Amino acid sequence: MNNQKKTGSSLFLTELVIAILFFAVAATVCLQIIVRSHILTRDSKELNTAVSACSSISELVSGAGSFEDACRLIQEVFPTAEEEPEETSFTLYYDKNGQMTDSGECENIQDIKLSHDENFIYCSQKFTDSSKDEIIYELETVHHIKRRAVG
Numbered sequence: 252m253n254n255q256k257k258t259g260s261s262l263f264l265t266e267l268v269i270a271i272l273f274f275a276v277a278a279t280v281c282l283q284i285i286v287r288s289h290i291l292t293r294d295s296k297e298l299n300t301a302v303s304a305c306s307s308i309s310e311l312v313s314g315a316g317s318f319e320d321a322c323r324l325i326q327e328v329f330p331t332a333e334e335e336p337e338e339t340s341f342t343l344y345y346d347k348n349g350q351m352t353d354s355g356e357c358e359n360i361q362d363i364k365l366s367h368d369e370n371f372i373y374c375s376q377k378f379t380d381s382s383k384d385e386i387i388y389e390l391e392t393v394h395h396i397k398r399r400a401v402g
Contacts, residue, residue, distance in 0.1 A: 304345070
């Protein structure tokens with residue numbers, strides 16, 4: 252009789268250990284899914300901010316009638332932009348919420364380089380993560396000047 256009680260107790264203990272291991276594995280898998288979901292959400296938000304910011308600049312340049320007009324529009328719409336006149340480039344800084352900020356508090360940096368010839372304005376943009384020094388989004392556009400001047 253004593254042997255049956257010991258066997259039943261050890262069998263119950265084995266079942267309990269197996270159940271605990273099963274729930275531990277299930278919890279680990281669920282935790283990995285939650286963490287991966289958070290990372291994807293964060294990356295998606297950064298990419299959305301980058302696409303929106305680069306598209307805004309591209310639209311400004313597209314609406315300009317001349318190269319000088321494009322530079323002036325960028326300065327007017329984005330007064331916090333740091334300008335490098337000899338390279339005709341601008342730099343904008345964004346915080347973790349996608350709002351423009353100072354260079355000291357930035358999470359992301361948008362570099363804009365403009366050049367032109369007789370008929371076209373060339374706009375090259377890079378949106379980078381300042382902490383990882385990783386490019387999130389790049390956009391290169393060409394805008395025809397004469398088409399705007401005629402219309």
